[in-house]
Amino acid sequence: MKITIYDGGETIGGNKIHLEDRRTGLFLDFGMNFRKYSEYFQEYLRERSSRGIHDLLSLDLIPKLRIYRPDLIPSDVNPMEFPEVRVDAVLLSHAHLDHCGNVGLLNGEIPLVASPFTLAILKAIKDTSRSTSGSEIVYFSPREAKEGEGRLLLSSKRYLGRKLIFTDEISEELRLFLLDTPRREIEGLSLESIEETGLEIEAFEVDHSIYGATGYLVRGETSLAYTGDLRMHGKNRKKTK
Template sequence: MRITVYDGAGSIGGNKIHILENDNGLFLDFGMNFARYSLYYQDFVGERPSRGIYDLWRLGLIPKLNIYRSDLLPNDLKAEISTYNRIPINAVLISHAHLDHVGNVAILHEGIPMVGSLVTMVILKALRDTGHGSHLGMGIPYYSPKQPKQGNPAVLESKKTKTYKWRPLFLTESPNHESIEFLQKRVEEDLGK
């Protein structure tokens, strides 16, 4: 067994711990490192979602690995990222719904399942539904895929239609009917959009 701490050691936040056993890998959290983020972002200055993970990659705020959502790779970064290791990730185990533990989870490759408690997943879904978790890394359990902008492929934009992709989620406990219904429903359905 090999344990690699990609971030979070000696700081508050940024927990990104990878456990590898044979060809199976598991991340324990994939959060934002508040100290490192504060070097570049504060108050009303934040990440540029229209550039996907470009800024996070260039500023060293995420590990240099080939493990990120394909729709968040701007054309001017794809070739570089493809030269980095693609480590095995069978799932991300989310300890709880604080940004220092989940703030970068949603930028991980879209096929990587998320595992967490019912309460954690309901909180993350509520944050996504209300827009309080609207920064790039909070698209859990669903997100709007991005595509290169016509005429400027270095810029990424969400499709004009309300098309969402859902991530594979696994709960550590049996949910009741109401929580299943909540986790599967988009807020736009209630608003008639």
């Protein structure tokens, strides 16, 4: 198994860890690196949304890989210059932005594996917040190039969804919540259990300061355990042990 740490190796959070063996490629989280972001941005000073991933690539805030949503690539960015890595899914440990905040940039064809609690939290964040790449995890508004100026990307009036793979059974109420939106229909969003995927992954609930935190055991030529964030002192610490 080949392990590549694209981010998060020397910081708290910002995890972007890629695993690959002969059959499967996976990302373990794809979070925002707050330390790097703080060198350029503040609460009211953010990357230019109309430039897609241009600013984040230019500032080395995301890895230069051919894995991002095509609608976020302006005409002055050539993704063919970047290496392509296999990504069959992203295993998301929990809904804190330092672990999930860049997932919304990834190609919409890449499935997202997470606990039912985490999926519910991320869906609620998207439903109730303005559309930014950081919140566009469960579903997103595809951008369209401005006529005559391909460097500028404008939001459309459509919603596209991802394939969501849940680590445990979900209720009918949660299923309906994930598939619906208060504004308009989500195209292409689908739900699947982890058992249906054929991925050799086991998920384990762990204790953390947010509901739904999950660790994973990835089996392959070599097995690997990924804890995400966990704690040993919370009221649910027995789940971690």
